[in-house]
Amino acid sequence: MIKKLAKVAAAAIVGALVATAVTPASAAVPGIKTGLKIAIMPKAVNIGYFTAWDKGAQKACKEIGAKCTYLGPTEATGPAQVQFINKVIQQKYDVLVISAADQNAIVPSLKKAKAAGITVVTSDADVAAASASSRVVSVLPAASDRIGTAEVDWIAEAVGKKGSIAVLSASATAANQNAWIAAMGPYLTKKYPNMSWVGGTVEKSTFYGDDDATKSTAQFAAILSQYPDVAGIISPTTVGVLAAAIEKKAKNAKVKVTGLGLPSQMAPYIEDGTVEKVGLWNPIDLGYVAVYAAARAESGTFKGTVGSSFLAGKKTYKVTKGGVVFLGDPFTFTKSNIATFKAIY
Amino acid sequence: MKKKYTFGWDQGVTAFLAITVVVGSFVSEYFANFDNLSFVIQDIAEIAIIALAMTYLIIAGEIDLSVASILSLTSATIGFLFRNGTSFEMAIVGGLLVGLLCGLLNGYLVTVVGLPSLAVTIGTLALFRGLCYALLGNEPVNELPENWIVLGYENIPGTFLPWSTIPLAILAAIAWIVLHYTRIGRWTFAIGINPEAAKFSGIPVARMKLGLFAMTGLMSGVAGVVYTLRFASASPDGAVGFELSVIAAVLFGGVAIAGGIGTLWGVLAAVLSLGAIRSVLQLIDFSANALLVVSGALLLISVVVPRAIEIYQSRRKSAFVTKI
Numbered sequence: 001m002i003k004k005l006a007k008v009a010a011a012a013i014v015g016a017l018v019a020t021a022v023t024p025a026s027a028a029v030p031g032i033k034t035g036l037k038i039a040i041m042p043k044a045v046n047i048g049y050f051t052a053w054d055k056g057a058q059k060a061c062k063e064i065g066a067k068c069t070y071l072g073p074t075e076a077t078g079p080a081q082v083q084f085i086n087k088v089i090q091q092k093y094d095v096l097v098i099s100a101a102d103q104n105a106i107v108p109s110l111k112k113a114k115a116a117g118i119t120v121v122t123s124d125a126d127v128a129a130a131s132a133s134s135r136v137v138s139v140l141p142a143a144s145d146r147i148g149t150a151e152v153d154w155i156a157e158a159v160g161k162k163g164s165i166a167v168l169s170a171s172a173t174a175a176n177q178n179a180w181i182a183a184m185g186p187y188l189t190k191k192y193p194n195m196s197w198v199g200g201t202v203e204k205s206t207f208y209g210d211d212d213a214t215k216s217t218a219q220f221a222a223i224l225s226q227y228p229d230v231a232g233i234i235s236p237t238t239v240g241v242l243a244a245a246i247e248k249k250a251k252n253a254k255v256k257v258t259g260l261g262l263p264s265q266m267a268p269y270i271e272d273g274t275v276e277k278v279g280l281w282n283p284i285d286l287g288y289v290a291v292y293a294a295a296r297a298e299s300g301t302f303k304g305t306v307g308s309s310f311l312a313g314k315k316t317y318k319v320t321k322g323g324v325v326f327l328g329d330p331f332t333f334t335k336s337n338i339a340t341f342k343a344i345y
Numbered sequence: 346m347k348k349k350y351t352f353g354w355d356q357g358v359t360a361f362l363a364i365t366v367v368v369g370s371f372v373s374e375y376f377a378n379f380d381n382l383s384f385v386i387q388d389i390a391e392i393a394i395i396a397l398a399m400t401y402l403i404i405a406g407e408i409d410l411s412v413a414s415i416l417s418l419t420s421a422t423i424g425f426l427f428r429n430g431t432s433f434e435m436a437i438v439g440g441l442l443v444g445l446l447c448g449l450l451n452g453y454l455v456t457v458v459g460l461p462s463l464a465v466t467i468g469t470l471a472l473f474r475g476l477c478y479a480l481l482g483n484e485p486v487n488e489l490p491e492n493w494i495v496l497g498y499e500n501i502p503g504t505f506l507p508w509s510t511i512p513l514a515i516l517a518a519i520a521w522i523v524l525h526y527t528r529i530g531r532w533t534f535a536i537g538i539n540p541e542a543a544k545f546s547g548i549p550v551a552r553m554k555l556g557l558f559a560m561t562g563l564m565s566g567v568a569g570v571v572y573t574l575r576f577a578s579a580s581p582d583g584a585v586g587f588e589l590s591v592i593a594a595v596l597f598g599g600v601a602i603a604g605g606i607g608t609l610w611g612v613l614a615a616v617l618s619l620g621a622i623r624s625v626l627q628l629i630d631f632s633a634n635a636l637l638v639v640s641g642a643l644l645l646i647s648v649v650v651p652r653a654i655e656i657y658q659s660r661r662k663s664a665f666v667t668k669i
Contacts (some may be wrong), residue, residue, distance in 0.1 A: 071630075078576060079583070086384045087627050090375045104487035104578035108498035128487055172483035173580060208483060 024030050030302040034065035036095055038291065039088045043076040043101040043174070047211060048262050049238040049283055050099070052345040055125060056287030063313070064295050066095075076171055076211040078105025085109040087277065089116050095294045097287070099124035103131075103175035110134040119298040123290030124283070129256060132323050136297045136304040139290040139317075139325045140176070141281035147236070148183030150194070150279060150330060151259060155232040157255035162194040163231025166223045167206040168216060168259075170237040179237050181206055198227040208241045208327040216243035223311055224253060237258030241278060245269040263333045263341035270338045279332040284345055286327060289317060293325065354651070356598035358614040365618055371624040376628055378473065379505035387498075389620035390509040391568035391584070393613065395591045396598075397520040398564035400612045402557050403595055404524075405603030406537045407455065409558065410466040412565040413587035414473035415447045418567030421477040424486030424579025433462065433490050440573075441566040448472055448562015452555035462558075470588070477581035485580030489573070497574030516567070520608040533557070537604030590655050593640050594619050596647040619643065 028034045040057045042050030054070045063069035071087070073080035081101045088096050096118050100106055107127055110120050111134050119136060126138040141147065155165055164243060167184070169177045177271065185202035186196055199205040207223055209216025216239055223230060233255055235241035241259035248257055261278030269275045292312035296302035301309045309318040317325050333341055354420045370377035395412050402409055428435035459629065496508040524530040535543040536550055544550045573579050598615030600607030609660040622639055 044605075071612075076581075077582070078578075082576070083627065090384065090628060092375070092380055102485075102578070102580075105576035105580070108494065108575065108577050112498060131490065131624075171576075172582075173485055211419060280353070 002007055005107040015249050028064060028065045031299060032064045032292075032295045033299045034296055036066040036092045036298060038065070038066050038068040038095040038097065038294070039093045039264040040068055040070045040287070041072045041081065041084060041088070041096065042070075042304075043072070043081070043099050044071045044074055044211060045070070046074055046314040047076075047239060048265055049094075050124075052262065053099070053283040053287040055203075056284035056289075057283075057291045058287075059284070060288045060291035060295075060312070063291070066291075066295060069093075069289070070090050073101075076101045076174075078102025078173060081106050083168060084111045085113060089113050089118065093118055095119045095121070095291075095298050097121050097123055097294050099176060101125070101171070103128040105173070107134050108130040114310070119294055121294035121297065123286050124173055126324070127328070128175060129322060134280045135323075137293050137319055137323045139293055141286060141327050141328070143326060144176070144179035145183035145187075147260075147330060148180035150332075151180070151234045151236060152184050152187050154258040154277050154279065154332070155234050155256060156188075156195060158258055159195070159231040161192055164196045165205070166198045166226065166227060166230050166232060167202065167299040168219055168223065168233055168240045169206050169208050170211040170240060172208050174211075177236050184234070189289045195231075195279055209235075210235070210245065211237060211239045213239060216240045217247050220244045220247045221251075224251075224255065230255050231257070232256040234305045238262045238265065239279070241275075242266065242269075243336065245275050247261050249274045257278050260330075261333065262345060263338055264343075264345060266333065267314060267338050267342035270333060270335055277332055277334045278336040281327055281330045282297050282345065289325065289327065295315075355608050355611045355614075357612050358598055358618065360482050362614045362618045362621065365621045365625065369621060369628075373625060376625055379435045381624060381628075383500055383505045383507055383619075385620040385624050386510055386513075387507045388623065389616050390507070390574050390575075392587060392590050392594060392619070393659045394512055394516060394568045394571065395561070395565050395587070395611070396594050396612050396616055398561040399591050399595050400520070400526065400559050400598070400600055400607060400609060402477050403592075403600050403602065404537045404604055404607045405533050405554060405557055406540060407554060407557070408464040408466065409448075409451060409470040410588050410592075411447070411451060412474055412561060412568075412591060414470045415444050415476070415582045416572060417477050417581065417583045418447060418480075419444045419482045419566040420573040420579045420580065420583055421581055423570065423573050423622070425480040427515075427579075428486045433493055436575070437570055441563065441567060444566020444569060445559055445563045448559040448565070449555070451562065452558030455558065455590050456551040456555045472531040474581075481579065481581045483581070487578040489577055489579075489661040494574055494577045494643035497571070497577060499534055509575070512571070516564070516614060517609070526608050529553075534605060537606075539605075559633050562662060566622045585645065590619065590640055591643075593644040593647070597643045599647075601651065603650060613655060615643075 040054055058068055062134055072084055078101050086275055096113055100122055113120055122135045122138040127134055127235040167181055181202060207219040209219045221242060233244055235244050236259050237263055241261045242265050245259045255270050257275050266278050289312045293310060296310050297304055304319060306319055306321060309316050319325055389402055422443045423436045423440040426439045451466055451469055454460050457463045500507050532548045532553055536546055536553060540550055572584060594616045595612050596602060598612030
């Protein structure tokens with residue numbers, strides 16, 4: 001009896017040893033080197049949207065067996081990011097995944113990083129189109145005009161398709177917001193003839209909150225005082241739309257608010273009716289796909305040329321014109337589905 | 346007595362710089378190499394250039410808080426002119442001229458109208474910053490000529506020194522020689538120690554001060570050119586808060602806030618120390634906010650320590666007298 005037990009035990013031990021020998025300690029993905037040192041750099045570290053973005057990045061890092069560090073400035077400006085890019089170069093990272101706080105100011109440092117052998121991928125916000133060579137690819141949510149025009153649709157729905165509207169943006173140097181806002185102008189004129197911009201054109205109706213809660217709140221108040229008849233405000237940034245919702249509730253203002261909102265942050269304001277609808281893509285996916293693209297490029301199995309594609313987790317993504325990878329259309333969050341999404345991001 | 350004290354402070358800052366470098370190389374393996382030195386020089390180049398002029402100004406008993414706004418206005422002017430069709434070279438000349446004019450405005454208000462420089466330059470800080478937005482709106486200028494931008498971020502071929510080292514080295518050498526070896530330098534100290542006595546001994550005090558303000562404006566303009574090339578863009582919100590780093594460096598370098606005392610080497614060592622500390626803290630993953638705290642702490646030390654030494658020395662003197 002004991003002999004039999006001993007045999008079973010021995011077999012079990014051998015089996016376990018074989019199993020640990022066969023499955024590697026960090027489950028790696030074919031085509032990607034393990035042990036890569038990856039820097040994940042948001043526009044600024046204290047923004048909830050980027051915490052979600054990092055969640056996706058860290059998930060990908062675990063799958064590919066890389067060592068990822070989340071680092072960045074506390075103010076979303078180019079010069080502040082440049083200091084951290086220099087640090088990434090100094091500390092000899094292999095890969096940099098970055099959301100560009102300033103589409104121009106960081107380009108020289110990105111070129112330096114590239115020259116030092118670091119693979120650079122932008123995600124969420126890209127560098128200026130003319131400087132696309134400073135990064136391998138850019139992973140962006142959806143085509144700019146679709147994000148901009150969708151937000152116009154949401155505000156039109158909220159104000160009953162008439163009235164004047166304004167925009168509360170992030171910083172004046174952010175490529176992503178600027179591209180979305182540029183698409184809003186002609187679309188409003190074409191589709192909603194009974195609506196207008198408070199300042200005449202969309203450029204004159206855009207206020208900049210610099211992705212800073214205090215400044216965004218002040219700018220919201222400025223819009224209301226300069227244009228007391230404003231019917232709706234679009235805020236294409238999670239910091240801005242949250243500040244606008246808080247301030248609207250506090251001042252009991254009549255203006256309708258919509259924009260790109262993180263469901264976990266906007267849930268209380270959607271549930272109590274302050275805001276009817278916001279939308280967003282999943283920043284977790286943005287971070288996740290970007291890390292895969294960068295890791296594959298660093299491992300030499302993905303060149304980032306237009307038309308090529310790569311596998312991130314279970315889905316394949318294709319590179320379109322200008323070296324951009326699009327994730328897909330944004331979700332919208334209303335009272336009906338906010339409960340589900342607020343738990344996710 | 347005063348000369349002895351200045352000499353001591355100078356050695357102190359140099360020692361501080363040396364200690365920072367040594368400690369830095371132990372604390373982070375990424376600190377002590379030429380690449381990092383290149384980054385540090387780039388990081389402090391603009392601050393150093395402005396500090397050269399600010400040294401003279403503070404020694405002469407004045408101050409200029411609008412330097413960061415002048416830097417940004419120069420950058421905005423370059424962007425504005427270039428965007429509207431001027432050649433980049435002429436845009437740079439235009440920018441430097443604007444810097445000079447800003448300095449002259451500050452100087453005029455202080456020497457001719459007779460207003461205190463602290464109040465004047467707080468006002469022009471806001472005025473010049475507002476003009477930046479007036480010139481560029483909210484849209485930065487980003488298509489600058491590639492052959493110029495290269496000077497902003499690359500090193501001199503074959504060395505680890507960034508291109509910005511050249512204007513910095515030349516200006517620093519001139520500033521050092523003029524301050525310590527020429528009549529203008531001696532006049533600057535004289536004005537700072539006692540403006541009335543200086544006037545009565547024939548020194549053109551008002552003209553000198555006007556010139557020092559103009560020079561500060563021009564140097565802020567040069568820093569503005571360097572800044573524009575480094576970030577390959579001209580934007581209206583650049584260099585906010587730089588004036589604090591400049592003044593912190595000048596005071597930490599041994600220049601007395603009351604005027605009349607200081608050396609140029611002290612200021613250069615202080616600027617390098619500031620850059621070195623920032624680099625070390627960055628590389629050991631210190632929070633970005635801590636960097637601001639460090640600059641502030643250095644500023645306080647530079648103001649408190651000299652006063653503490655003064656009190657200690659006067660106590661020693663009185664103790665000696667009572668012993669007799």
